[in-house]
Amino acid sequence: xxxxxxxxxxxxxxxxxxxxxxxxxxxxxxxxxxxxxxxxxxxxxxxxxxxxxxxxxxxxxxxxxxxxxxxxxxxxxxxxxxxxxxxxxxx
Numbered sequence: 001x002x003x004x005x006x007x008x009x010x011x012x013x014x015x016x017x018x019x020x021x022x023x024x025x026x027x028x029x030x031x032x033x034x035x036x037x038x039x040x041x042x043x044x045x046x047x048x049x050x051x052x053x054x055x056x057x058x059x060x061x062x063x064x065x066x067x068x069x070x071x072x073x074x075x076x077x078x079x080x081x082x083x084x085x086x087x088x089x090x091x
Contacts, residue, residue: 005060008045011038 015034024030045063049056 003056004042005045005057007064008038008042008060 012035015031015038018024018034019027019031045056045059049059052059
């Protein structure tokens with residue numbers, strides 16, 4: 001049985017939604033490039049997990065943590081927002 005992390009395996013749906021939100025004109029080419037990158041990412045996750053003898057989920061969680069830290073340097077508020085409890089809207 002293959003254990004593929006959900007948020008990578010389901011990336012195709014997010015890519016499709018992004019084409020609508022971002023109003024991508026040349027959808028087929030854009031989606032093709034994004035899906036190829038997603039496929040490369042999944043292959044790297046599975047290969048690294050097999051090499052290290054750990055679950056693909058552990059590899060993916062490490063990748064996500066590194067990406068959040070890298071992007072937090074560009075947008076410091078992003079990391080702080082992740083640490084705050086969810087705010088309830090005032091109704």
